[in-house]
Amino acid sequence: MSSPLALSLSSNLLPLHIVLLTIAAVIVCHVIVGVYRSMASLGFLPGKIMFFSPAMVLTQFVLPRIPWISGGKNMNFVNKYSEYEKLGISVYRVEVTSSRTRFPKPVEEYGALAFFGGNIVVSEGDEWKKYRKVAAPAFSEKNNRLVWEETVQIVEDLFTDVWGDQKTVTVDHCIDITLPLALFVIGAAGFGKRMSWKDTEVASEGHKLSFKQALHHVASDVFIKLGVPHWAMGLTERTRKAQESFDELEKYISEMIQERVAEGAEEKNDLFSNLLKSNSEDTGPNTLTERELAGNIFIFLIAGHETTAHTLCFAFAFLALYPEEQEKIYGQIKEALPDGRLPAYEDRTKLDRCMAAYYETMRHVPPVTFIPKTVAEDTTLTTTTAQGHKVVIPVPKGTLMGIDTAGLHYNPRYWEDPEAFKPDRAGPRSCIGRKFFESEGIAALALFLMRYKISIKEELQFATETFEQRRARVLSARGGITVTCVYR
Template sequence: MCLPSPSYYPTNYYLLGYGNKAAHTLLPPIKWLVHGSNIDFLHKYAEFERLGVDVDATISVLSPWVELAYKVADPDTIKQITGPRSPFRKPSELYGALSVFGPNIIASDGELWKKYKKIIAPAFTEGNNRLVWDTTVRVMLDLFEDVWGDQKTVVMALLILSTGIFGMETSWRDRTVPGLGHKITFQESLRLVATNTKSYIILPKWAAELSGIQLAFTEMEMYMRELIQERSSTSSANRHDLLSSLIEANKLEDLDSALNDRELLGNVFVMLFAGHETGGHTMCFALFLLALYPDEQDALYEHIKSILPASGVPEYSDLPRLKRCHAVYNETLRMLPTVQAVPMVSTADTTLTTRDRNGETVAIPVPKGTAFSLMASATHYNPKYWKDPYTFNPEMFMGDWNRDAFIPFNTGSRVCLGRRFFETEATAILALLIARYKVSIKEDPKFANETFEQKKARILKTTQLVSLTPAKAPLVFTRRD
């Protein structure tokens, strides 16, 4: 149990807090009762602004007892927490939803995490990025040629563009038909699992069966086992990709470094999940923003046109020059960080510092066991680092910007391993798509009288599932020729 320190004033009181996982996960925000899961993204920096400090304390009274939690929007305090040898750890016990198929790198800590990282990190190589690029280009061309064909305009309610990790190259047509012996497609099972992991661990088995959620989990496991089986049976002598590295580790005799079957499945799942969910949602948000800000879309189009070769198909070597693509997805991740907060917990009594609105240093006494949330959603709207933070302005990422105040991939030792993977995939997707199609929001007479701000709020409406999830807002893709 952690008691609040009298010398650092708490701001918000709730009866139920993070300790009451079911209430915290399932209920909407209710003043004095429960904090709710999407409130931080709705508030962004507003609570910090009101307080005049960038570290906000929350006290939950029945959680199960008194629980103190801090939310941090100060890049300097975040560095104190995530820096080498700091007395903080990742509370992996909060990641139950991601462990449904087995222990894995994202939901572990300590020695187990080190073991997984040793197997997984070396697989994110330059060669792997090149493979990601080539796969993405092929998948996108397949979408344009085989699915969209010669239609002048295409309307899509929710276009999740992700090419898939592990070099899996499914055609867009295959994505609509369940695999042999399956009831739903791989994409559908992944989507359903991703949106239902929290309910799955809370619901009793009979309720999961009844609601149909169980089917998605069963299908997902079948798909993963088939994937492993298929890759195991092809020669892996010269393969250094991620899936092969995981399978090789499953065959090791040394139990300290080997992955058992559950660990193999658990890590395959989180890689599929990380590769699909965060990246796919970010690309969807990027297209919404480009549709809302047509001048930014035009600037991006002109930039891409100036770099693309005559074939219209960019090469891997064009990646560093496609700077405005990088700026667009960075700005998207600033405004809509799909992982909006990362939890940490103190492992010893310690003291942190932050600054108040007058620039004075303020000490924060931290008892052992105190919960922290490193808030990307608030840090990215902190006006000390970002000018006019509610406006989509990729230009901010074309010049010099504060790296410490940009934390969508986390920071410190638990930084995202797939950042380059995502950047490679996202650049190829934007360059190919925007060169060929103009993106706009589908007009609807129902919303004829809305202002720009109302429209923006409607299109950028999010829900907080495992990650920040876009609403279904229909987009129109109009061929440029």
């Protein structure tokens, strides 16, 4: 039997649905007021309103396109310039990319990438300067040469050990070639560890995985680590395996630090050895701890692996789609290396058409589609509409903004005929690993094109497609840590 007190309480309670509706109404009002305030703070700048920011992992990889809620997976790359064209307004100010004090990086968005230790990508201000000072000398001329020589060797090994004497090689998905290729280059020129196309590596003593396996799994499972909280990593077989590879790589990196320190003055030019060397030379308070060294070398792997692999892959796709551009590069290779010898590092300047093809590929398919920034002080950004009217946009301190690289790369204001593939034009880009990628890219492309003509696999079901349909199919891309090529 209910007590009188309980009875009187229950008779005073509102029905549950009223309570829930009231809470929902309060939340909706709160959101509407928040959106109105944000719009007012930006001077009612025209544009789309969405509940979830395009910078969020959830929007980038999980949520579909839902009006007012989410722009959908990889929305920046899907929309390219079209949204700005509809609005008649786009803003690109060089100071947003160049002034780290006024427009710093919202490092909290990258926090998950610090699991091996603080590093150059997840830091700002003095901390970033400290990392940059030690990291910059690692990307030395000698390292670029090493990248070149290792790339030549790795591609040669592919031709001899894997492809043998085959005159024609068909690969369903070129990423199956470029992902391991980029991994082996970063293994050799980044970590000083050579790897083979054949599965011959075994786990070192005290390890469950070989270095190659650990590096490969970490590179492919970084998403799991980013999306799943640490306490949940043991819950499924997949997440357990991912955690194991991260633990293994961390252990390998820690052992390598001990080994290299013990080896002393041995002349090696991989990023890892260079980083240790540059750190030992900086004896001041800025010397990095072992954990920070591990964090930085790990971030080189993450920043340099997929970006490079997907760019190489898309470059192959473009050159297959545009055989006349491929012929121009081939002509230059023949001219630079008339005797058919392997290209040496010194030949790279004679092979600038290879590099131009990459830059044009990256303009079309930027591996990084969104670069988030915050605003450190109240400021304004000035632009002009498509009709030529000047617009001053107030940008208050604390605003989260982002550089939409695909929107920028397809803006006809900067690129004439943006849809066309014209390697003869090239654009600048700021990345510490730029020379690393350039060495790898030129050497790899020159070697592939010396031996093979690249073409799109002919398949019966696609026999009647037009060039535009074929181009769209081959270049279809989805979001990942970098844009990825999904041709099959």
